[in-house]
Amino acid sequence: MKDEDLRDLNLPGYEIPPELAGQLAITTLDRVYNFGRRSSIWPMMFGLACCAIEMICAQAGRYDMARFGMEVMRPSPRQSDVMIVAGTVTKKMMPAIVRLYNQMAEPKYVVAMGACASGGGPFKEGYNVVAGIDKYLPVDVYIPGCPPTPQALVAGMIKLQEKIDKQSIKHVRWYDGKKEDSVAVAIPYLGPDLIDPRRIPEIKAKSMELAQPPAPAAEA
Amino acid sequence: MATPATETLDLAVKFPGAVRADTRPGFSGWVVAPEKLLEFAAFVRDELGYDYLVNLCGVDNLPEGQMEVVYNVYKTTGGPGLIFKTQAARVDPIEIPSLVSIWPGAELQEREAWDMYGIRFSDHPDLRRILMWEGFAGFPLRKDWKEAFHDEEIKPYKSRWPDGKHTYAEKRSAYGDNINFEPGFDPEKWVPTDPEEALYAALKKYKSEEKDGIKTDHIIVNMGPQHPSTHGVFRAVVILDGETVLSLKPVMGYLHRNHEKIGERNTFLHNMPYTDRLDYFNSMTNNWGYSMAVEKLMGIQVAERAEYIRVIMSELSRIQNHMILIGMLLNDLGAYFTPALYAFEERELILDIFEAVSGSRMMCNYFRFGGVVRDIDETSLRKIKDLVFDRLPRKIEEFDRLLTENEIIVSRLKGQAILTSEDAIAYSMSGPMLRAAGVPYDIRRADPYGVYDRFDFDVAVRHNCDMMDRYLIRLDEMHQSVRILEQAVRQLPEGPISSQKPSYQIKVPAGEAYGRVEGPKGELGFYVVSNGKANPWRYHVRTPSFVNLTALEKMCVGTKIADFVAILGSIDIVLGELDR
Numbered sequence: 072m073k074d075e076d077l078r079d080l081n082l083p084g085y086e087i088p089p090e091l092a093g094q095l096a097i098t099t100l101d102r103v104y105n106f107g108r109r110s111s112i113w114p115m116m117f118g119l120a121c122c123a124i125e126m127i128c129a130q131a132g133r134y135d136m137a138r139f140g141m142e143v144m145r146p147s148p149r150q151s152d153v154m155i156v157a158g159t160v161t162k163k164m165m166p167a168i169v170r171l172y173n174q175m176a177e178p179k180y181v182v183a184m185g186a187c188a189s190g191g192g193p194f195k196e197g198y199n200v201v202a203g204i205d206k207y208l209p210v211d212v213y214i215p216g217c218p219p220t221p222q223a224l225v226a227g228m229i230k231l232q233e234k235i236d237k238q239s240i241k242h243v244r245w246y247d248g249k250k251e252d253s254v255a256v257a258i259p260y261l262g263p264d265l266i267d268p269r270r271i272p273e274i275k276a277k278s279m280e281l282a283q284p285p286a287p288a289a290e291a
Numbered sequence: 292m293a294t295p296a297t298e299t300l301d302l303a304v305k306f307p308g309a310v311r312a313d314t315r316p317g318f319s320g321w322v323v324a325p326e327k328l329l330e331f332a333a334f335v336r337d338e339l340g341y342d343y344l345v346n347l348c349g350v351d352n353l354p355e356g357q358m359e360v361v362y363n364v365y366k367t368t369g370g371p372g373l374i375f376k377t378q379a380a381r382v383d384p385i386e387i388p389s390l391v392s393i394w395p396g397a398e399l400q401e402r403e404a405w406d407m408y409g410i411r412f413s414d415h416p417d418l419r420r421i422l423m424w425e426g427f428a429g430f431p432l433r434k435d436w437k438e439a440f441h442d443e444e445i446k447p448y449k450s451r452w453p454d455g456k457h458t459y460a461e462k463r464s465a466y467g468d469n470i471n472f473e474p475g476f477d478p479e480k481w482v483p484t485d486p487e488e489a490l491y492a493a494l495k496k497y498k499s500e501e502k503d504g505i506k507t508d509h510i511i512v513n514m515g516p517q518h519p520s521t522h523g524v525f526r527a528v529v530i531l532d533g534e535t536v537l538s539l540k541p542v543m544g545y546l547h548r549n550h551e552k553i554g555e556r557n558t559f560l561h562n563m564p565y566t567d568r569l570d571y572f573n574s575m576t577n578n579w580g581y582s583m584a585v586e587k588l589m590g591i592q593v594a595e596r597a598e599y600i601r602v603i604m605s606e607l608s609r610i611q612n613h614m615i616l617i618g619m620l621l622n623d624l625g626a627y628f629t630p631a632l633y634a635f636e637e638r639e640l641i642l643d644i645f646e647a648v649s650g651s652r653m654m655c656n657y658f659r660f661g662g663v664v665r666d667i668d669e670t671s672l673r674k675i676k677d678l679v680f681d682r683l684p685r686k687i688e689e690f691d692r693l694l695t696e697n698e699i700i701v702s703r704l705k706g707q708a709i710l711t712s713e714d715a716i717a718y719s720m721s722g723p724m725l726r727a728a729g730v731p732y733d734i735r736r737a738d739p740y741g742v743y744d745r746f747d748f749d750v751a752v753r754h755n756c757d758m759m760d761r762y763l764i765r766l767d768e769m770h771q772s773v774r775i776l777e778q779a780v781r782q783l784p785e786g787p788i789s790s791q792k793p794s795y796q797i798k799v800p801a802g803e804a805y806g807r808v809e810g811p812k813g814e815l816g817f818y819v820v821s822n823g824k825a826n827p828w829r830y831h832v833r834t835p836s837f838v839n840l841t842a843l844e845k846m847c848v849g850t851k852i853a854d855f856v857a858i859l860g861s862i863d864i865v866l867g868e869l870d871r
Contacts, residue, residue: 116519120546120867121571121653123523131635146519162469163424164524164545167516191469193565195460196556197549198431198438199423202460202469218571218653261486262478263428264439264470271478277466282475 080106101239108152108178109140109232115151116144117171120158122185122218129221141228148174153231155224156208159187159194160201162265166258172208173255177245180234182227183210186217193217201265207256306331313376317588317802317821320374325387328377332393335364335373343367343732344394344719346805346816346833347401349408353434356381358410361818362390363805363833367716367730369737374805379410389415396719399841400833407432407551417493422544422870424486428473431552438552439464439471445826446556494530494538509537512852516545520623520856523866527843527855534851539844543837546870554830559585559660559797559821562830566817567654569832569868572612575604575645576810577868578658583740584806584817585660588799596786597662598742602779603675604645604657605808606772610683611638612811613723613765616863617690620762623860624703630694637686640678647671660797662789672780679776687769695763704759708846708858711756718842721835722813723768724862726752727760734809745782746775761861768811796825803829812836812863834868 077096081087085097118126129136136142145151148171160168172181183204186192191202204210211234214227240246245253257268266274302310302321309327313320323331335341341364350359357378365372379385389412390397401412402421409430412418419425429436440460442448451457461467472478491511500507515526524545530538550569554562566581567574579601586593593601615638618631642652648671649655649664657663667675694700710720715728725732731752735743751767753760791797801823807816813835820829839862847855 117517119524120548121568124571124653127631128635128639131632131639133636133639146517159546159548161545161547163547164516167545171517193568194548194553195469196438196440196442197553198469199544199547199549200469202440206468220652260483261424262426262481262483263472263476266470266478267468270468274466274470274472274476274478278472278474278476281465 101241104240105236105238109235111140111143111152112180112228112231112235113143113145113150113152114141115148115154115171115175116146117154118157119160119164120187122157122188125218125221126155126157126184126224129224134221134225136225136228139225139228139232148172149176151175152178153180153182153228154208155182155184156188156204156210157184159192160204161199162201163199163261165201165207165265166260168204169207169256169258173253173258175253177253178243179254180211180231181208182212182214182231184214184224184227185219186215189213189215207259207267209254302331305334313374315801317800319803320376323375323377325377325379328388329390329393331375332362332390335375336393339373340366340368341373343716344390344396345372345721345807345814346818346831347390347397347404348818348829348831348833349404349410349432350376350820350829350831351381351408351432351434352378353381358385358408360387360404360410361803363816363818365738367732367737369732371738372805374803383409385410386413387411388413389418391415394719395717396838396841399837400719403837406430409433419489419493420544422547424544425489426484426486428471431549432555438549439466439469444556445824446558446561490528490540490542494528494540507532514855515542521859522619522864523869525859525864525866525869527859529847529852529855531852534853536847536850536852536855539847539855541840541843543840543870546866548867548871550832550871551830555827557827557830558795558825559799559827560795562827563658564654564656566832567656569834569871570810570812570815570836570865571653571867572615572865573605573608573811574653574655575601575608575657576808576815578655579605579741580806580808580810580815581817581819582658582660582806583808584804584819585797585799587804587806588802588819588821589660589797590800591661592790593741594662594787594790595784596666597788597790599779599783600663600667600788601658601741602743602746603667603776603783604648604655604663606776606779607641607644607675607678609772609811610687610769611641612863613769614638614686614690616811616860617694617762617765620857620860621694621700623856624700626699630690633686633690633693637683640674640682644671644674644678647674659789659791659793661791662787664789664793666788672783675776676780679773679780683769683776684773687766687773691766695766700762701759703854703857704762704861705757706755707758707854708850708861709756710842710846714842714845715756718845719838720813720842721838722810722863723751723761723764724813724839724842726750727764728756729754734807734814738807740806740808743775746778748774758857758861799823799827807833810835812865812868813839815868832868832871834871836862836864836866836869837871840864840869 081096183189194200309324343365346363406420515521516524526542566577614634618634621630649657712729731750733750748771799821803820816833818831822828
């Protein structure tokens with residue numbers, strides 16, 4: 072570990088004697104734990120649409136996300152820490168995205184990159200478009216733009232680092248024995264339209280209500 | 292210019308009672324009775340020489356109670372095309388004979404028309420839904436089909452303009468989300484049907500066999516939709532014997548963003564930024580295709596300076612596209628990201644110019660009907676000159692030196708995945724894929740648009756029909772693009788950048804137009820029908836990525852699974868325009 076890194080880790084208010092500089096840091100366990108995680112966020116190699124191209128640009132020469140430890144794109148969800156939802160989420164793709172999310176190991180984060188992933192964007196009214204990935208997955212960082220520039224993506228990822236910095240090993244869900252090891256979301260399926268299993272009673276109630284003759288609520 | 296010309300031969304006399312000229316104002320071509328369609332198509336192909344089916348799409352003529360299918364055919368020797376239509380009553384089942392036996396390139400396009408309009412093509416070898424999933428309720432592009440977030444028929448919506456009392460789409464929808472079900476639909480009692488069933492049924496059945504006392508099985512492999520080699524969310528299902536591909540079906544629609552449905556609600560100008568998002572590498576050429584179609588409808592000329600700016604922008608776009616393609620193809624061959632990083636370096640420089648002139652790196656939204664939206668400033672022009680006269684030729688040479696004679700590239704690409712000239716034409720391949728198969732067909736020459744007829748350049752063509760040629764043709768085309776750019780930059784005239792006054796709402800007379808440009812990936816066509824109102828009645832995008840995939844199975848069968856990745860890379864697909 073380089074000197075600077077240790078100095079970063081050291082908590083303010085604790086003086087390290089000059090002869091031990093670079094060899095010793097007085098800090099908290101959380102800080103060490105988060106330092107490791109925030110400095111090697113591995114994104115999943117998974118692009119949906121236009122934003123994915125800017126994601127690649129952010130990895131390439133000029134912007135170089137490797138500076139933040141985010142250059143290792145993993146094609147397998149099992150090895151990735153963050154899912155950058157880069158592009159329009161369609162109904163046809165939705166079951167696959169949820170399955171990928173469920174396959175990711177904790178700790179896992181979701182970044183909604185661009186207008187489409189955040190809320191449907193210009194394609195929101197489309198019949199095959201899911202109006203925002205947050206209808207299904209918990210999102211940590213939203214990045215605005217259509218598409219966000221590579222700088223915006225880098226800024227969003229730095230925001231994610233800040234979020235990681237604030238987490239405490241005492242409270243994180245993946246070490247909390249009481250809860251599930253990993254957050255899993257019910258996988259939607261493709262019927263006459265996209266069916267979210269969590270909303271089945273609601274859908275049933277509404278469709279029965281709409282079927283009531285003479286259906287005063289049909290023009291809802 | 293490129294308006295489909297009426298054949299001198301009167302086809303109505305040749306097919307009495309079955310063919311008549313399309314006399315609607317603003318329309319051209321022929322209307323063929325469905326019974327005679329196959330005979331007519333064979334005649335057009337064999338006797339008149341229109342061997343190249345470029346575009347096929349459905350149109351819902353709701354007021355007339357008709358469903359229409361439009362065919363645009365061209366001659367691969369060049370020249371204007373022929374347009375013909377066939378109409379059927381808008382009563383299910385709508386049956387129209389399939390033209391796959393005449394032009395195999397119709398296969399995917401007919402499946403799309405079935406998916407979107409419910410037009411059943413009889414004798415189609417594999418008529419399944421293509422963009423939506425099997426089991427989806429309704430045919431979404433029909434004019435009487437409404438999406439869950441439906442607001443009004445056309446934009447600008449009265450709820451938003453001029454008073455701006457908009458409501459949340461979620462509140463408008465019955466289910467509070469972008470979903471819609473039949474009244475009385477019970478998700479608990481509904482028996483899930485497997486949307487994949489028809490897909491696996493369409494693949495050649497796999498079987499086990501006993502060879503030399505060893506029992507072997509064919510296996511099915513699903514590649515995608517999340518797979519690093521598919522350049523997005525494309526999926527292919529392959530049946531393998533060992534490593535050899537026996538059968539393959541492309542599965543798409545994972546990025547189907549409903550461009551056409553949204554486009555038919557938008558005003559004409561509204562669609563311009565949407566075209567950026569089709570092939571998001573080349574928003575400049577996409578803009579051109581669409582503005583060309585609308586300019587044809589309006590019958591307006593483009594300002595002289597704007598014509599040159601258009602050429603400059605789309606040729607720069609072509610260069611960066613081909614560079615990325617080569618980088619990504621090499622990625623697929625295993626040169627993990629090194630060539631791609633070289634490519635992205637140049638791409639950034641070209642994107643800088645796009646950003647300076649249009650305001651956005653990727654989504655340029657730069658063209659307007661009759662011109663472009665902003666002029667090129669001096670700094671950008673100097674940057675363009677630096678690139679064109681100095682940097683780009685060197686860098687293209689560098690690519691050539693770095694890659695072309697690499698042993699791995701040669702052994703992976705040479706002689707692989709042959710697609711003959713005849714097949715390439717029959718499968719409606721376009722762009723570099725067609726020219727690498729030995730057909731010197733380039734719309735910039737064959738059916739010139741803009742000011743391309745003023746430039747001196749060669750149509751790149753290669754005759755070995757293999758993957759190596761598909762790689763080399765991209766290098767050739769970059770050289771030619773630099774040549775065009777050199778001339779365009781030198782000749783760039785002064786003057787206004789648009790022949791029209793800037794306006795949000797334009798008047799487009801009723802009629803139809805098919806605008807086609809030579810995009811970097813192939814022929815990009817926009818078929819636009821106007822009924823004289825503020826919105827296009829039909830807005831169809833014929834994209835090269837989509838149509839070029841028709842021949843994917845043909846090229847892949849018999850090769851190894853690892854080559855499939857390279858073949859897909861050499862076709863150069865981009866999901867935004869593949870699924871639209």
